[in-house]
Amino acid sequence: MLYIKAEKNSSLYKDTLLDNVIPFWEKNSIDTKNGGYYTCLDTKGNVFDTDKFMWLQGRQAWLFSMLYNKVKKNENWLKIAKNGIDFIRNKGMDADGNFYFSTTEDGKPLVQPYNIFSDCFAAMAFSQYATASGDEEIKQLAIDTYFNILKKKDNPKGIYEKGTDARPLKSFALPMILSNLVLELEDVLPKEEVEKTIDFSIHEVMEIFLNKKSGLIYEFVRPDGSLEDSFNGRLLNPGHGIEAMWFMIDIGVRRNDKKLINKATTTILNILEYSWDQKYGGILYFMDAHQKPPQQLEWDQKLWWVHLEALVALSKGYEQTQNPELLLWYNKVHDYAWSHFSDPENGEWFGYLNRQGEVLLDLKGGKWKGCFHVPRAMYQCWKSFENIKNNK
């Protein structure tokens, strides 16, 4: 029974990835004239806005490089990856090696580098592409970008930081992304640097931001790790917490650290219990740890990436632990996500549903949604279910 289900899921993810999701981006997103990718695509894949957002340029270049490295040596995928890499390097980077937030379609900077996340996705893209192509110059760029991120990490917004020093908070996003980034850059960084950053990330994520009392991940804590009773201090972002837990499982597998894996899977279950919408199903986008009204007006919406990261975390967690609770939750999230987000007719998944589960924005890509969470999750779930099937 379980074997059959694992085989069925494995095929579902593989087929959807290769026959539905990737063709959607291959067909609709490539800007052959200016380089880079269009990401503002409507239901059917028509471009509805031409601005280029550097997060999404990096993520798509990463994704096609990753497919080339891990799925198949498809030269068209490498070509698509190069189309983004060249755009990011030639148009997305300022003179100091920082990456803009966005540019026009022909690469004129629109929004300054006001945070380090564009840099993180550029570094991931450079590293995967260097592995795929053997391009030494891009490899060096990955390394340089990584160390530039570390240099900026204690003041990631630089001159654009509007907060005073009166009540400093540190953000979960930083150790979370570092824990994934460092594994992505493992091939190009010194071994010592990799281990040091992994140690830092595990400590920050699992000892500081994971709250012992509630078993939940907080988005912001004080520099000393204590909780603050303020809007940001009470903020929970369930999708973020769940996504970080599968980064931790990957690290646990790499280090053969069963304790870390178990702690991560327990946390996945805690977050899902807390954030599952009992009324309409699905995982809520933002919550307040004291059940106060959150600042985010979109708090009750159901977002594609939250559900996909949960599917990855649950299938990966089950692959490693065979904990039946994870399988129960996997099935629950699977049923909700596949019946609400997927679009077999036009390709890709919808991104934004209202609380009731109806499509809120009928786009397939936009300012924040590109070629990333859907295909990455499809790949990860495909491989997890393949392993689950083969281990039985």
Added chain:
Amino acid sequence: MLYIKAEKNSSLYKDTLLDNVIPFWEKNSIDTKNGGYYTCLDTKGNVFDTDKFMWLQGRQAWLFSMLYNKVKKNENWLKIAKNGIDFIRNKGMDADGNFYFSTTEDGKPLVQPYNIFSDCFAAMAFSQYATASGDEEIKQLAIDTYFNILKKKDNPKGIYEKGTDARPLKSFALPMILSNLVLELEDVLPKEEVEKTIDFSIHEVMEIFLNKKSGLIYEFVRPDGSLEDSFNGRLLNPGHGIEAMWFMIDIGVRRNDKKLINKATTTILNILEYSWDQKYGGILYFMDAHQKPPQQLEWDQKLWWVHLEALVALSKGYEQTQNPELLLWYNKVHDYAWSHFSDPENGEWFGYLNRQGEVLLDLKGGKWKGCFHVPRAMYQCWKSFENIKNNK
């Protein structure tokens, strides 16, 4: 029939203002220890967060000063206004006369002055309070703050501006707020300055941001006034447009400019036709002028201030023109707003509904909702219906 309705509405607004809304803020929001006001209040008025947002400090100090000046010489109202004025002056202002976005409850700066809107609401508060109290020092502060705003108006975000010069857009918010601010400061500013700024505002609002072809107000246009096909260039904020139209009606009345008043009322009707939710009723929060997916995830929500500003605009417009279309729309918005937002039991109005009209956040005040739109609209509608009644 109309007379009876106008009398009934006039009483409804007056009684709700004086017996339901103002008591809510008098009872729950005053910080007698640190000065200023708590604005994060739950359904019943309990404080759920203590941070102080300078927009809302200024707006509440303005409101109580305005009530003292226009409704009744209630010394408690003047005392409440002073409580805010002192906090804004002593804790909300930096050394250069700019106003922070937020502070802790005891006045430690939390978020830097990154825009001019805190300054605008502070200036309005100082001016009304100076009139109420006769305080010459506060009067001078109103004048100084006004000219500091003008100094910053071409680069309102200063060093916090993240946009490059590649594709500059100008924002409707600036001429809109100036058109209201300058009338608020009429008593303290030189007559010449007042007329000049009114001329500027009318031109910008009615000739530049009001699009001749669609009859709608755009949130952003190019410096030369042309439209841009980008996320910001396509953005419509119906509540903003409607609110600005009653500022224009006020200016039209002041200048006895019937043409301006008629143009403003036509625009109110255009915006309402475009933004009324045919499916669930109510006015949508954000729209895209090309029917593309907007960036704002909260686009389909129903917000208190949008509906209250529409009630003010429609009752004021009807008072001035007796156009029956305005009365039809008034009744439609009235029925929606009073049945969905008001809370006779606990006081004040709810602020945030989902598209279906259910309460999305059960707060009465927060980071952006304070003692302002509800009581200001109650006062304005009360007076308009009183005039409508008396003119018949």
